[in-house]
Amino acid sequence: MSTVEDRPTTATTGSPREGERRWIGRSVARKEDPKLLAGRATYVGDVMLPGMLYGAVLGSPHAHARIVSIDTSAAEAIPGVAAVLTGAQAAELVNPMPAFCAEPVPQTAVAIERVRYPGEAVAIVAATDRYIAEDACAAIRVEYEVLPAVVDPEAAMAADATRIHETLDSNVAFHRVLDFGDVEGDLARAHTIVRTRARWHRMCASPMETAGAVASWNPFDKSMTVYSNSNFHNFLPWAFAGMLGVSTNRMRMIPCAVGGSFGSKHFITKVLAIAGALTKATGKPVQYMEDRVDNIAANDNVGCDRIYDAELALAEDGEMLGLTLKIVDDYGAYFQFAHGQHGNAMAQPTGPYRIGSLRYDVSCVLTNKVQQGFFRGAGADPGNFVLERLVDKASEVMGIDRAEIRRRNFIAPEQFPFKTPPGNVYDSGNYAAVLDRALELAGIDDWRAEQERMRAEGRYLGIGLATCQERTGYNASEWWFLYDNPPLPATSTPESVKIDVDAMGGVRVEVGCPLWGNSPETVVSQVVAEEFGIDPADVSVTYADSTTGAMSAGPGGSRLTIMLSGATRGAARTIRDKMIRIAAHAMEMDPADVECVDGTFRAKGAPGTSMSMADIGMRAALFFHSTPEDESSGLVAVHTYDHPYSTPPSDDRKDMGAFYPMVSHACHIPIVEVDVETGLVTLRAYYAVNDCGTVMNPTLVEGQIVGGIVQGIGAALMEEYRYGEDGALDTPTFREYLMPSMHEVPEIVVEHLETPSPFTEYGVKGAGEGGRLVAPTAIASAVDDALKPLGVWVDELPMTPERVVNLVQGAGGGS
Amino acid sequence: MKPAAFAYLAPRDLDEALDQLAEHGADARVLAGGQSLVRLMNARLASPAVVVDINRVAGLDALERHNGTLRLGATVRQRTSELSPDVAAHAPLLAEAGAHVAHAPVRSRGTVVGSVAFADPSAELPTALLALDGRVVVRSRSGERTVEADDFFTGPFTTSLAPGEMVVAVEVPVTTAGTGTAFVEVARRHGDLPVCGVAATVTRGDDGRVGATRIALCGAGERPVRARAAEDALTGSDGGTDAVAEAAARASEGLSPIADCHGSADFRRHLARVLTGRALRTAIDRAAGEANDV
Amino acid sequence: MSEVVTPEKVRIRITVNDTAHDLLVEPRTLLADLLRGELELTGTHVGCEQGVCGACTVLVDGAATRSCLVFAAQLDGATVRTVESLAGADGTLHPIQQAFHENHGLQCGFCTPGMLMGACELLERTTAPEPDDVREALGGNLCRCTGYQNIVKSVCAAGAALATERNGQA
Incomplete structure (x- = not known):
C-alpha cells in the first residue's frame, strides 16, 4: 500500500469551513434556463448569416473500399448547387485533421482514394438549402472497388489481416504492457484468483443536437469566423486554424449554445473542416450540421469498444492484492485521440480499493469502423464495469458478502491523500460511509424479503450493488503519458474567468467555456455572490469567443465546476481586494480593517460607515485622483485557474503522476426484475449515494447524477453499435441505436455525503460522469443477483433481451 | 436527411383521388398520417414522384x-380507434394492439389503414387485423x-395492392361473447416496433372446448404470419395449461424470421413460442369471462 | 405511367403563433424547416428527422405533432403553435416553462421545446396529470441530459400551477 508522502505544496487549500456560506451549497435556480425555455438560445443550427449556404455530405456505403472515380457533373448542374468537393479538392482548401497520436495515421475530413468506415465522407456539397444539397449528394456518381472489411478487433490483430492503413505495419496501432507494483508476486501469493472475459461494446454520446459549424471565410483579409458547438475554441483554437489554413490571429471562433455533448463535441474537427472547405470554395458562409445518421455513423463520439481478460488476486481473507487487465480496444479506422481513454482509465483502475499492484496490457486495434472519440466516462466506464464484476465474483467464489468484501478493501479515510499503483492520487473520501448509507437508503432488508416472495412466484427480482470511483478534473498528461515520446506532451488544462464591476456596481462575468448543457452561468454567479455577498440573480454572464484571450479547456472530465469556482473566486478576490483598497482610501482607513459584507464595504464590526459596489465602481471608473496612488482605473480582473494538483509522469512511466486527483465516489443500488422468458430487464427502483465533495448546487448535481444514471441504464440494457460481417453499420438511426425513454426509467433516489477536497476552492469535486460510471456495472450486478438461482454471470453489456435469454438458457433455465 | 422533390396533390373527394392514382400509377404514394411514409421519404428510402394526400378526402x-362488422375508414387515426368505445367493445384486440403503436402523438396522426397498407412485418396493427380475420x-x-x-400481405412492405388502387377501409368482424x-x-x-408480437383470438365452443383460434405473429417473418400449427394444436383442446404449452411450442413451426440488430431469427422463434403461450392464456381467460377486459 | 409532374409550389394559409401567413411552399418542405427557415422560429429543434426523438414537436390544431413528419403543404388552414408562443413579450414564463425552471426540468435545452409543447397538449386535456400520464404523453420525446425524472416532476407541477390559475380565474 502506498500513500502520498506530503500534502502537495502547489495545491490551493480549500477552506470549506471558512465562515458561513450563503450561496455555495444552495439550489439556486439556473440562470441559463429562461433563454433555453423560451426557445431563444442560439444553437449553431440557428445561426443565419446573409447569403449562407448549407452543406451536406455523401457518405460511403461501404466499410472499406477504394474510390475508383467520382463524377460530380450531374450534381454541379443542379440549380442552387454552389460547390461539390471531392476529398482531393477539399484537401486543396483545408489541411488534414489534427491528431494527438504519434503514429502515422493521416485523416482528412473527406476521404481521398480510400474509405475506411461506412459513412465516411466521400464528397461534400454546398447549396442554397439543405434539400438541394442532398439532391446533389444523390446525383454524385462514385465507383468503388470494395475491399475486405475488417470488423472483428481480435481478427484484425492477425499479421495477415487486411491492413486499414498502409502507413502502419499492423492494425495494432499501439500496444504496451505496464506493471505497477509486484504483480507477479501478488498473483503467486494469492489464495484466490477470479477471472472474467468481459465485453464492453461501442456506444455513442448521442446528444440530442448533432455536431455542426457555420464557417465564414473572408478571402480579402484571409480571416475566418466559425460558429460551432465545439468546446475547444478557447483551448486549441490554433489547431483549428492550422487545419483550416488560417493564421491563428485571423481566426475567430464563436461558441453557441450546445444541445448536449457528454464528451462528444470537444474537438469535432470534421464538421469545421467540412464547413471550412465549403466556405473557402464558395466565398460564402456555409452551415454544415450533421444529420442523425451522420452523427451516429461518422461523428467522433463513439466510446470505448473493449474486450477485457481480467483477473483479481485475493488473499484468503478477501484482501485484494493485485489486478491484471489485458485489453483489446477497437478504435475504428483512425486514431485521432490516440489512447487518451486509457490514460483516463489509468486514473482509477484499482477503484476505491487498496489493491497493491496492477498490470495494464493494452492493444489499440484499428478496424473498418468510425473512430473512437470521447463519451462520458471516457475510458474509466468499462474499467469500473470490469473491476466491480470481479469483486462480485470474488464475493461469490469466496463466500464473503459483497458489501463486506468491499468494506474490507476500501481505502480508509485516514489514508488520504492516497497514491494508487499507477501514480494518480485520490484526494479524500469516506467510502464505507457511502456504502452504509446506500444500504440504509435502499432498505435492503425489505427488498430481500420482496425477492424471496417473488421467487416463490417464479419471478426474478435482483438487487445490484456497485461502489465506484469518479475521477474528476483531468490534467492533459493523460492524453500522452502512455507514449515514451509523445508528440505533444502538454500539461495545461486551464480555465479563465474575467470579471468586471462597472461604474454602477454591476458585476459582469465572462467565461471562456461554452454552454454545453451544464450550468456555468449559475456556478460563477453563485461564487461571485458568495464572494461579494450579493444576489446571484444580479450577476450577468457572457461567453468569450476565441479573440478575447480566454483560456479554457471547458467542460470535460467532470472538471468545469471545480475549475470555474477556482477561476471565479480568484478573479472575484482580486477585484474585491482592489475595492477594499479603494474603499479604505475613501473612508481613510486601513484596508485590513475593511470588509465586504452583503455587497457593501465597511469597517469591520462597524457597519455604520460603508460604501456600496456602485460607490466604489464609480470611483474606480472616473475618479482617478480619489483612489490610492498605485491603483489604475477600472475594476476588471482575469483569473486563470490551472490544475489545482498535478505532477508529471516519471520518465520510466513507473509512475504516471497525479493527473486526476479530485475523486468522487458513489454507491448505487438498482433493483431490477428479469423476465427470464423474454429477457426483458425492468428497473423497479434505483438508489444512489454520492460523495462529490462540497456540493455547489444540490439540485444541479442531482440532475447530473440522474442524467448519468439513465445513460448508464442505456449502457446496461440498450445502447450498442452493431456492424454486419461486411462492415455495414446496422444501427445508423435512433430506431436501431436505442436510448432510454421515460418509460425505462424508475424513480431514482439520490443522496449526498460530503468529503471536501483539500485540493480545490470550497472543497468541490466533479460530478459530471459518476452516474454513467457506476450504473452499468450496478445493473449488471442486479441482473446477476436476480438470476442467482440459475447461476448466471453477466460479462457483456448491453444486456439485451436476446443476451439475457441466452444467458438463462446457457445456465439451463428458462423455457 | 431531406426528402426528394415530389408533386403534391390534395384531392377533395374519393373519385378525384382515384383519378390521380390511376394517372400516376406506381409513381404515386398515398399520404395519410405520414408517420411512416414521411420518415422513409426523409431518408430517401422512398422517393415518390407524386404524393396524393387523402387527408381532405x-x-x-x-x-x-x-351487421356485425366494424369498419375503419382510411383516415381514421390510430388514436381515435384506440380510444373508441366501439372498438373497445367490439374489437378489443385492435385497441390493445393499437396502444402499443409508437407514442400518443404519433398515433394521433397515424392511421390504422395506413399501418395496414404500409405492411411493416414487425407492426402491430396488420397482425391484429390478421388475427381478427379482417378484410x-x-x-x-x-x-x-x-x-x-x-x-x-405479400412480403416486407408489400401487399396485393395494385398501382392505381388504394385502401379505403379495413373491416373486422365484431368480437362476440365467448x-x-x-x-x-x-x-x-x-413504443418501438416489437421484436416479436402475438395477436390471438380464441373462441370457446359450447362444449367447453376451444373452437376457432387464430394466432398472428409480427416480427416473425417477412410479413405478418399465422401460426397455423399452434392454432391447430389448440383448436379442439380443453384450453388448459398443457394444451397452451403444446400450442406455444408449435408457434415457431415454419417461421423464417428476419434477423436485425434487435434480435436474431432464433431469438424471434423463441419469443414466438413464449408470447404465443402468454397471448393464448390471456385470450382463453378472456373468452371464459363475461367481457373482454382489456 | 404518368407524365412527369412538376413539383409546383403550394399555397398555404397558416396561422403560426397567432400570426397569419400566406405562403407558397415547396411540397417537400417539412413543417420543421418552414418554421426554422422561412419563419425564423428556431426554437423548434430537429433531432432525428425520423419521428423518433420528438424534439421537433409543435402543436398543429392543438395536437402535439412531430414537425419533421409533416409537410407544410398539408397545413393549409392550420393553426400551429411553437415554443415561441409560450412566454410573454415581457419575459414572463408560461406556467409550464416556470415549472421546468423551478424543477430543473432541463439541462442543455435542446429537447425542451418539444417537451414543453407535448406538455401543453397534455395539460389542455388533463388538469392534474399523474406521472404515468406524463409518460404516456411525452414518452416518445427523448432527452439525453436529465434522465427524465425532473421533466415528469415539472409537468406534474405545471398541472398543479395551471389548475390553481384556472381556479383563480373561475
Whole structure:
C-alpha cells in the first residue's frame, strides 16, 4: 500500500469551513434556463448569416473500399448547387485533421482514394438549402472497388489481416504492457484468483443536437469566423486554424449554445473542416450540421469498444492484492485521440480499493469502423464495469458478502491523500460511509424479503450493488503519458474567468467555456455572490469567443465546476481586494480593517460607515485622483485557474503522476426484475449515494447524477453499435441505436455525503460522469443477483433481451 | 436527411383521388398520417414522384359498425380507434394492439389503414387485423374489391395492392361473447416496433372446448404470419395449461424470421413460442369471462 | 405511367403563433424547416428527422405533432403553435416553462421545446396529470441530459400551477 508522502505544496487549500456560506451549497435556480425555455438560445443550427449556404455530405456505403472515380457533373448542374468537393479538392482548401497520436495515421475530413468506415465522407456539397444539397449528394456518381472489411478487433490483430492503413505495419496501432507494483508476486501469493472475459461494446454520446459549424471565410483579409458547438475554441483554437489554413490571429471562433455533448463535441474537427472547405470554395458562409445518421455513423463520439481478460488476486481473507487487465480496444479506422481513454482509465483502475499492484496490457486495434472519440466516462466506464464484476465474483467464489468484501478493501479515510499503483492520487473520501448509507437508503432488508416472495412466484427480482470511483478534473498528461515520446506532451488544462464591476456596481462575468448543457452561468454567479455577498440573480454572464484571450479547456472530465469556482473566486478576490483598497482610501482607513459584507464595504464590526459596489465602481471608473496612488482605473480582473494538483509522469512511466486527483465516489443500488422468458430487464427502483465533495448546487448535481444514471441504464440494457460481417453499420438511426425513454426509467433516489477536497476552492469535486460510471456495472450486478438461482454471470453489456435469454438458457433455465 | 422533390396533390373527394392514382400509377404514394411514409421519404428510402394526400378526402374518416362488422375508414387515426368505445367493445384486440403503436402523438396522426397498407412485418396493427380475420377494402377507378387479410400481405412492405388502387377501409368482424383476444409483444423500448408480437383470438365452443383460434405473429417473418400449427394444436383442446404449452411450442413451426440488430431469427422463434403461450392464456381467460377486459 | 409532374409550389394559409401567413411552399418542405427557415422560429429543434426523438414537436390544431413528419403543404388552414408562443413579450414564463425552471426540468435545452409543447397538449386535456400520464404523453420525446425524472416532476407541477390559475380565474 502506498500513500502520498506530503500534502502537495502547489495545491490551493480549500477552506470549506471558512465562515458561513450563503450561496455555495444552495439550489439556486439556473440562470441559463429562461433563454433555453423560451426557445431563444442560439444553437449553431440557428445561426443565419446573409447569403449562407448549407452543406451536406455523401457518405460511403461501404466499410472499406477504394474510390475508383467520382463524377460530380450531374450534381454541379443542379440549380442552387454552389460547390461539390471531392476529398482531393477539399484537401486543396483545408489541411488534414489534427491528431494527438504519434503514429502515422493521416485523416482528412473527406476521404481521398480510400474509405475506411461506412459513412465516411466521400464528397461534400454546398447549396442554397439543405434539400438541394442532398439532391446533389444523390446525383454524385462514385465507383468503388470494395475491399475486405475488417470488423472483428481480435481478427484484425492477425499479421495477415487486411491492413486499414498502409502507413502502419499492423492494425495494432499501439500496444504496451505496464506493471505497477509486484504483480507477479501478488498473483503467486494469492489464495484466490477470479477471472472474467468481459465485453464492453461501442456506444455513442448521442446528444440530442448533432455536431455542426457555420464557417465564414473572408478571402480579402484571409480571416475566418466559425460558429460551432465545439468546446475547444478557447483551448486549441490554433489547431483549428492550422487545419483550416488560417493564421491563428485571423481566426475567430464563436461558441453557441450546445444541445448536449457528454464528451462528444470537444474537438469535432470534421464538421469545421467540412464547413471550412465549403466556405473557402464558395466565398460564402456555409452551415454544415450533421444529420442523425451522420452523427451516429461518422461523428467522433463513439466510446470505448473493449474486450477485457481480467483477473483479481485475493488473499484468503478477501484482501485484494493485485489486478491484471489485458485489453483489446477497437478504435475504428483512425486514431485521432490516440489512447487518451486509457490514460483516463489509468486514473482509477484499482477503484476505491487498496489493491497493491496492477498490470495494464493494452492493444489499440484499428478496424473498418468510425473512430473512437470521447463519451462520458471516457475510458474509466468499462474499467469500473470490469473491476466491480470481479469483486462480485470474488464475493461469490469466496463466500464473503459483497458489501463486506468491499468494506474490507476500501481505502480508509485516514489514508488520504492516497497514491494508487499507477501514480494518480485520490484526494479524500469516506467510502464505507457511502456504502452504509446506500444500504440504509435502499432498505435492503425489505427488498430481500420482496425477492424471496417473488421467487416463490417464479419471478426474478435482483438487487445490484456497485461502489465506484469518479475521477474528476483531468490534467492533459493523460492524453500522452502512455507514449515514451509523445508528440505533444502538454500539461495545461486551464480555465479563465474575467470579471468586471462597472461604474454602477454591476458585476459582469465572462467565461471562456461554452454552454454545453451544464450550468456555468449559475456556478460563477453563485461564487461571485458568495464572494461579494450579493444576489446571484444580479450577476450577468457572457461567453468569450476565441479573440478575447480566454483560456479554457471547458467542460470535460467532470472538471468545469471545480475549475470555474477556482477561476471565479480568484478573479472575484482580486477585484474585491482592489475595492477594499479603494474603499479604505475613501473612508481613510486601513484596508485590513475593511470588509465586504452583503455587497457593501465597511469597517469591520462597524457597519455604520460603508460604501456600496456602485460607490466604489464609480470611483474606480472616473475618479482617478480619489483612489490610492498605485491603483489604475477600472475594476476588471482575469483569473486563470490551472490544475489545482498535478505532477508529471516519471520518465520510466513507473509512475504516471497525479493527473486526476479530485475523486468522487458513489454507491448505487438498482433493483431490477428479469423476465427470464423474454429477457426483458425492468428497473423497479434505483438508489444512489454520492460523495462529490462540497456540493455547489444540490439540485444541479442531482440532475447530473440522474442524467448519468439513465445513460448508464442505456449502457446496461440498450445502447450498442452493431456492424454486419461486411462492415455495414446496422444501427445508423435512433430506431436501431436505442436510448432510454421515460418509460425505462424508475424513480431514482439520490443522496449526498460530503468529503471536501483539500485540493480545490470550497472543497468541490466533479460530478459530471459518476452516474454513467457506476450504473452499468450496478445493473449488471442486479441482473446477476436476480438470476442467482440459475447461476448466471453477466460479462457483456448491453444486456439485451436476446443476451439475457441466452444467458438463462446457457445456465439451463428458462423455457 | 431531406426528402426528394415530389408533386403534391390534395384531392377533395374519393373519385378525384382515384383519378390521380390511376394517372400516376406506381409513381404515386398515398399520404395519410405520414408517420411512416414521411420518415422513409426523409431518408430517401422512398422517393415518390407524386404524393396524393387523402387527408381532405370527405368520408374516409368514418368508424362505423353495422351487421356485425366494424369498419375503419382510411383516415381514421390510430388514436381515435384506440380510444373508441366501439372498438373497445367490439374489437378489443385492435385497441390493445393499437396502444402499443409508437407514442400518443404519433398515433394521433397515424392511421390504422395506413399501418395496414404500409405492411411493416414487425407492426402491430396488420397482425391484429390478421388475427381478427379482417378484410381490406380496396378501391380503384375500376371499382371496389375486398381482400382477406390472409391474402393482403405479400412480403416486407408489400401487399396485393395494385398501382392505381388504394385502401379505403379495413373491416373486422365484431368480437362476440365467448371469444377472447389478446395482444402481447416484446419491444426493446416502450413504443418501438416489437421484436416479436402475438395477436390471438380464441373462441370457446359450447362444449367447453376451444373452437376457432387464430394466432398472428409480427416480427416473425417477412410479413405478418399465422401460426397455423399452434392454432391447430389448440383448436379442439380443453384450453388448459398443457394444451397452451403444446400450442406455444408449435408457434415457431415454419417461421423464417428476419434477423436485425434487435434480435436474431432464433431469438424471434423463441419469443414466438413464449408470447404465443402468454397471448393464448390471456385470450382463453378472456373468452371464459363475461367481457373482454382489456 | 404518368407524365412527369412538376413539383409546383403550394399555397398555404397558416396561422403560426397567432400570426397569419400566406405562403407558397415547396411540397417537400417539412413543417420543421418552414418554421426554422422561412419563419425564423428556431426554437423548434430537429433531432432525428425520423419521428423518433420528438424534439421537433409543435402543436398543429392543438395536437402535439412531430414537425419533421409533416409537410407544410398539408397545413393549409392550420393553426400551429411553437415554443415561441409560450412566454410573454415581457419575459414572463408560461406556467409550464416556470415549472421546468423551478424543477430543473432541463439541462442543455435542446429537447425542451418539444417537451414543453407535448406538455401543453397534455395539460389542455388533463388538469392534474399523474406521472404515468406524463409518460404516456411525452414518452416518445427523448432527452439525453436529465434522465427524465425532473421533466415528469415539472409537468406534474405545471398541472398543479395551471389548475390553481384556472381556479383563480373561475
